[in-house]
Amino acid sequence: xxxxxxxxxxxxxxxxxxxxxxxxxxxxxxxxxxxxxxxxxxxxxxxxxxxxxxxxxxxxxxxxxxxxxxxxxxxxxxxxxxxxxxxxxxxxxxxxxxxxxxxxxxxxxxxxxxx
Amino acid sequence: xxxxxxxxxxxxxxxxxxxxxxxxxxxxxxxxxxxxxxxxxxxxxxxxxxxxxxxxxxxxxxxxxxxxxxxxxxxxxxxxxxxxxxxxxxxxxxxxxxxxxxxxxxxxxx
Numbered sequence: 001x002x003x004x005x006x007x008x009x010x011x012x013x014x015x016x017x018x019x020x021x022x023x024x025x026x027x028x029x030x031x032x033x034x035x036x037x038x039x040x041x042x043x044x045x046x047x048x049x050x051x052x053x054x055x056x057x058x059x060x061x062x063x064x065x066x067x068x069x070x071x072x073x074x075x076x077x078x079x080x081x082x083x084x085x086x087x088x089x090x091x092x093x094x095x096x097x098x099x100x101x102x103x104x105x106x107x108x109x110x111x112x113x114x115x
Numbered sequence: 116x117x118x119x120x121x122x123x124x125x126x127x128x129x130x131x132x133x134x135x136x137x138x139x140x141x142x143x144x145x146x147x148x149x150x151x152x153x154x155x156x157x158x159x160x161x162x163x164x165x166x167x168x169x170x171x172x173x174x175x176x177x178x179x180x181x182x183x184x185x186x187x188x189x190x191x192x193x194x195x196x197x198x199x200x201x202x203x204x205x206x207x208x209x210x211x212x213x214x215x216x217x218x219x220x221x222x223x224x225x
Contacts, residue, residue, distance in 0.1 A: 043205050102148070
C-alpha cells in the first residue's frame with residue numbers, strides 16, 4: 001500500500017499557483033519525497049524530489065515540513081497542460097538498507113486546471 | 116536520445132495466447148522496471164532489474180516473466196494470457212533519483 005495520503009481531486013484556475021498537499025506521517029529518515037505526474041494515458045513524468053530541504057526546479061517547488069510528515073508541491077503558474085494526475089511517493093534511494101528504492105504509486109490527485 | 120521505447124503500442128490477445136512486450140532504453144541505466152496500470156488506479160510493479168542478468172519480483176509478478184541479457188533491453192513475457200492481464204503496461208529506467216517511463220503498451224485479453 002502507498003505510504004502517502006493525497007486528496008482525490010483539486011481544481012485550479014489557469015495562471016494561478018496550484019498547491020498539492022501530501023501527507024506521509026510514517027516517513028523514515030532515509031526516505032525521499034518524490035513527485036510524478038501522469039498526463040492522460042501517457043507514462044508518468046518525474047517532477048521533483050527532496051529529502052528535508054525545500055527544493056525548486058524549472059517545473060515546480062517542493063515544500064517539506066520540518067517534521068517531514070507532510071509536503072506540498074507548488075506549480076507556480078498553472079497552465080491547461082498541467083492538468084494531470086499527480087503522485088506523491090516516499091521511497092529510499094536505491095540500495096539503502098536492502099531496499100531497491102522501488103516506487104509505490106497510490107491513486108494520486110487529479111488536478112484540473114480551468115480557464 | 117530516444118529515452119525509453121516500448122513496442123507494441125496496442126495489442127489484442129486471445130485467452131491462452133502468449134506474447135512479449137519489448138522495452139529498450141538508450142540512457143545506459145542499470146535499473147529497469149515493468150509496471151501495469153489498471154483503469155483509475157496507480158501503477159503496480161511487476162518486475163524490476165538492477166542490471167544485466169539480475170531480475171527480481173515486484174508486487175504483482177504472477178503470470179509474467181522477464182529477462183535482462185543486456186543493459187538496454189528488458190522484455191516482459193506473458194504466458195497463457197488471461198482477461199485479468201488486460202491493462203496498460205509501462206516500462207521505466209532509473210537514473211540516480213528519477214525514473215523515466217516509456218509511452219506504454221495497451222493490452223486487451225479477450
